[in-house]
């Protein structure tokens with residue numbers, strides 16, 4: 001669709017579309033993907049649903065057969081022409097609202113959360129441990145502190161009661177940033193990478209971290225690997241072995257067994273296609289696994305999604321490439337043999353900064369995102385859902 005964003009008026013409630021891709025991996029590695037565009041929320045839905053319609057930079061997690069959506073923002077049109085340095089004009093979504101999607105019933109529910117409500121954020125990362133969603137970092141326009149709108153706060157949301165808690169861990173916190181990737185392993189909530197302002201490195205004695213500053217902004221890309229020790233309420237910077245991936249942001253990570261795989265992301269002017277595996281038991285990095293791929297591999301990208309839909313198979317969808325094209329391709333990676341296979345995706349449109357979650361094995365649901373070049377400041381943004 002090519003509807004400019006402002007035609008999706010806030011008082012009208014247009015149906016919006018979420019994409020569910022069901023990937024069935026048959027013996028012999030045949031991949032069938034079925035793309036369902038589900039129209040939900042007819043016009044008669046209450047007006048409060050308007051804010052679920054257009055959203056980017058939000059988080060989405062699966063818990064108890066439902067998908068939970070929180071945060072993010074909506075880009076607004078500028079009347080004057082603007083450049084890269086013009087502050088983005090955007091509307092942050094309410095931090096109180098939590099939207100729940102039931103993939104079986106195809107219904108949305110809006111609930112108000114309580115407790116210590118987080119800031120309104122975009123580009124945070126989130127992962128579930130037991131009954132809590134942990135939420136780290138992000139970009140906020142609602143407060144200015146020493147870290148220039150980048151957050152390194154850690155919140156957690158008790159999903160059954162939707163109660164938030166701001167955590168005050170001991171130890172050295174991660175660099176404030178947005179667009180980091182995170183995952184949970186055992187009682188640890190891990191954070192890798194991100195883009196944010198530099199920090200007094202001398203206060204971080206003994207910690208090896210690379211920070212590479214952007215040529216335009218005072219922020220940069222970071223290769224931090226930090227975990228929050230949930231039982232002991234403490235940030236820990238583990239030592240790893242093997243070749244660590246470069247600093248990056250807007251990359252993705254997902255875990256299978258005791259291994260986390262990290263794909264792509266942006267570092268300086270390059271959006272990468274390197275795949276790394278970190279063994280969370282031995283804390284050894286694999287190096288760039290894309291190098292040993294025999295067949296075709298996906299091109300480099302950031303702002304894509306990457307999810308394990310079974311023990312060995314992960315799905316990549318969309319993103320943004322080095323020449324700033326929005327991608328719509330779907331790939332399935334088999335980590336047992338490192339083979340990539342492209343899956344038919346005619347019906348799944350180009351999208352970036354969307355979210356994905358696996359509610360049921362074999363099925364990944366995508367929601368939100370932006371359909372055109374986010375960095376082209378001469379045209380309005382089209383947020384998926386319009």
Ligand SMILES: *[C@@H]1O[C@H](CO)[C@@H](O)[C@H](O)[C@H]1NC(C)=O
Nearest residue numbers: 087140141142143144148149
């Ligand atoms: C950072 O936060 C301050 C305080 O609310 C706000 O005035 C400013 O616009 C924000 N900066 C950007 C670049 O959004």
Ligand SMILES: *[C@@H]1O[C@H](CO)[C@@H](O)[C@H](O)[C@H]1NC(C)=O
Nearest residue numbers: 272273274275288290291292
């Ligand atoms: C990873 O390997 C692929 C394939 O050899 C290569 O094209 C790519 O540049 C490598 N990425 C990085 C960041 O080294």
Ligand SMILES: *[C@@H]1O[C@H](CO)[C@@H](O)[C@H](O)[C@H]1NC(C)=O
Nearest residue numbers: 299300321322323324325326
């Ligand atoms: C980015 O994607 C577009 C459209 O698929 C393609 O034409 C272009 O070559 C890609 N750029 C890079 C650097 O791969």
